[in-house]
Amino acid sequence: MKRVDWTRLDAAAREAVLRRPAQVAAAEVRRSVTEIVAAVRSDGDAALRSLSRKFDAAPVTDFEVDEAEFAAAERLVPDTLRLAMQDAMQRIEWFHRAGMGQGYAVDTATGVRCERILRPIQRVGLYVPAGSAPLPSTALMLGVPARLAGCPQVVLCTPPRADGSADPAVLVAARLCGIGRVFKLGGAQAIAAMAYGTDSVPRCDKIFGPGNAYVTEAKRQVSMQSDGAAIDMPAGPSEVLVVADAGADPLFVAADLLSQAEHGPDSQVLLVSDDADLLERVAAEVEAQLARLSRRGIAQQALSASHAILVDNLDDAFALSNAYAPEHLILALRDPRAWLGRVQAAGSVFLGDWAPEALGDYCSGTNHVLPTGGAARACSGVSVSSFQNAITVQQVDQAGIVAIGPTAVTLAEAEGLQAHAYAVQARLERAKADAA
Numbered sequence: 137m138k139r140v141d142w143t144r145l146d147a148a149a150r151e152a153v154l155r156r157p158a159q160v161a162a163a164e165v166r167r168s169v170t171e172i173v174a175a176v177r178s179d180g181d182a183a184l185r186s187l188s189r190k191f192d193a194a195p196v197t198d199f200e201v202d203e204a205e206f207a208a209a210e211r212l213v214p215d216t217l218r219l220a221m222q223d224a225m226q227r228i229e230w231f232h233r234a235g236m237g238q239g240y241a242v243d244t245a246t247g248v249r250c251e252r253i254l255r256p257i258q259r260v261g262l263y264v265p266a267g268s269a270p271l272p273s274t275a276l277m278l279g280v281p282a283r284l285a286g287c288p289q290v291v292l293c294t295p296p297r298a299d300g301s302a303d304p305a306v307l308v309a310a311r312l313c314g315i316g317r318v319f320k321l322g323g324a325q326a327i328a329a330m331a332y333g334t335d336s337v338p339r340c341d342k343i344f345g346p347g348n349a350y351v352t353e354a355k356r357q358v359s360m361q362s363d364g365a366a367i368d369m370p371a372g373p374s375e376v377l378v379v380a381d382a383g384a385d386p387l388f389v390a391a392d393l394l395s396q397a398e399h400g401p402d403s404q405v406l407l408v409s410d411d412a413d414l415l416e417r418v419a420a421e422v423e424a425q426l427a428r429l430s431r432r433g434i435a436q437q438a439l440s441a442s443h444a445i446l447v448d449n450l451d452d453a454f455a456l457s458n459a460y461a462p463e464h465l466i467l468a469l470r471d472p473r474a475w476l477g478r479v480q481a482a483g484s485v486f487l488g489d490w491a492p493e494a495l496g497d498y499c500s501g502t503n504h505v506l507p508t509g510g511a512a513r514a515c516s517g518v519s520v521s522s523f524q525n526a527i528t529v530q531q532v533d534q535a536g537i538v539a540i541g542p543t544a545v546t547l548a549e550a551e552g553l554q555a556h557a558y559a560v561q562a563r564l565e566r567a568k569a570d571a572a
Contacts (some may be wrong), residue, residue: 137392137407137419140445142452154460155510157402157441158349158373160316169324169353181335187325188327194296194320199336201302201318206311209304221272221309224499228280231501236284247536251529254287259338260523261330261365262315263345264294265372266401268434269323270303275434275502277518278344279313287521290315291338293330295322297499323347329356331365339365344518346505348372368522369507369515373402376484376493377462379453379475380418384468386487388489389414390421392466393442394435401437406460407444408453415444454478461512464493481513512525534570537563 140153175183181199188196195308241251262278265271275292283291292315294306302320310318319337321329327347333339343355343365352372360366376396380389393405409415422439426432447453456474457465462480469475472487479485483506484496497504507515541560550558 137405137422137442137444137447139415139419140443142408142445142447142456145170149445153443153445154406154456156375156404157438158509161349161402162353165353165453166351166357169357171326172324172350173331173357176325176334177332178182182335184321184323184329184336185321188321190496191301191323192296192324192544193298193306196296196320197298197300205301206307208384209302209307210311212304213308216517217305218308220378220499221276221305221312222378224273224479225309225312226501227281227499227501228276229284232281232284232503232520234481236297237368237391237526239315245536245539247533247539248540249531251531253520253527253529254524255527256288257342257523257525258287259285259341260291260459261340261343262290262292262293263326263330263343263347263351264306264310265322265351266295266297266303266306266449267348268431270294270306272303272305272309273498273504275306275309276313277505279310279315280502281312281518282344282523284520289338289340289525291317291330291340292321293319293321293325293326293337296320309477312407317356324350324480327354327358329364330363332363338543342366342368342523344368344505344522346374346508348400349374352509368505370509370511371505372508373404374399374464375404375406375462375508376464376466377457377460378405378466378468379404379408379457380411380451380468381416381450381470382414384471384509385489386414386417386421387425388492389466389494390425390547391466392493393422394425394429395492395497396464397435397438397442398429398431399438402433404442405438406441408447408456409445410447410449410453415446450475451478461507461510463506463508463512464496466491466493470480477524482516483512503549534567538567544569 188194228394239253246249264274294302329337330340345536352370355367359367378389392551396403396405458480463483465482466486486493495504503518505518541564544560545557
């Protein structure tokens with residue numbers, strides 16, 4: 137991690153410090169993804185087979201997981217892992233069920249009832265990464281709210297392993313959530329397949345899930361096409377920002393930084409503190425812990441684009457954090473809740489020394505599919521409502537049109553929309569005639 141004194145930087149230098157690695161390589165990623173998406177749209181399954189050989193080196197002939205592979209996965213996953221997934225799934229369901237939205241109705245005038253009703257999205261596609269590290273936890277994070285929302289058609293794509301099979305833990309997690317259709321497809325090609333459909337993969341109305349820069353760019357591109365699919369949010373590459381004071385534990389802070397850095401070489405971690413000595417102690421601890429990691433090569437690449445930032449005070453730290461809008465924000469402070477009101481933009485917040493971000497990744501109950509790349513300024517993490525459409529309804533009787541119709545006529549005439557005005561005026565005249 138590079139040490140930075142925030143007070144010595146001008147505006148351009150500060151912007152450079154907060155730039156994500158994926159943003160630096162955006163043009164190259166965009167070009168590659170455009171080609172992949174076009175190939176899948178044009179050639180369907182043939183393109184998927186070619187791209188799977190190219191990017192996954194996997195001999196996949198039938199993309200969809202069959203019953204024999206599901207059964208084999210059930211035998212391969214140890215009971216300890218299955219129980220851990222079940223425990224995590226229960227907590228995820230508790231949290232998400234508590235936050236489920238409700239429809240409502242209100243009489244806005246005599247004879248005028250306005251309602252908001254919720255309906256599940258009919259066809260949803262879930263993307264579960266499984267490149268250098270398969271993520272069965274993501275299957276739970278997406279599958280649980282999809283089930284609570286009542287989505288009738290749910291498909292899941294996950295990259296194949298070298299032998300052409302899907303990761304067994306991902307398959308078991310999918311089955312625990314009631315997902316029966318899983319496809320061995322990864323990367324941008326999986327997103328394109330779910331967005332446009334192929335002979336094998338059904339077309340989806342909305343696509344969910346995290347991924348690397350290519351997956352995130354593919355989601356962006358398909359969401360911009362009229363025949364593409366909606367998406368949950370930009371969700372990847374992963375990132376964390378830690379705000380720490382002098383009393384923070386360097387061992388904990390270093391572990392939190394590395395837990396994000398090991399996600400991928402394009403991940404980014406930031407440490408912000410008003411205490412120079414803490415930055416030094418965390419740096420030493422990062423080096424000590426890094427030497428023990430099996431994924432240290434990946435973590436080192438992420439750390440090369442990461443920073444330890446010295447600020448004058450915690451007020452400056454929160455201003456920096458809100459400008460960055462991190463996916464994960466850890467407040468390693470002595471009174472973290474007192475500072476929570478200062479947080480304006482973050483995907484998920486972790487309060488205090490005993491709340492590692494890893495708990496949110498797995499089993500605290502909150503969702504780990506979160507906005508990245510600064511999208512937390514305007515986007516929220518996945519919830520049950522992400523899998524629902526809200527539809528408004530109006531019911532008006534004759535008394536209602538008489539009560540509020542004149543307001544509509546006045547506004548329509550002011551806007552020069554004669555047909556709008558007449559649609560209401562005709563009813564007002566009929567109501568007047570009926571009353572006479």
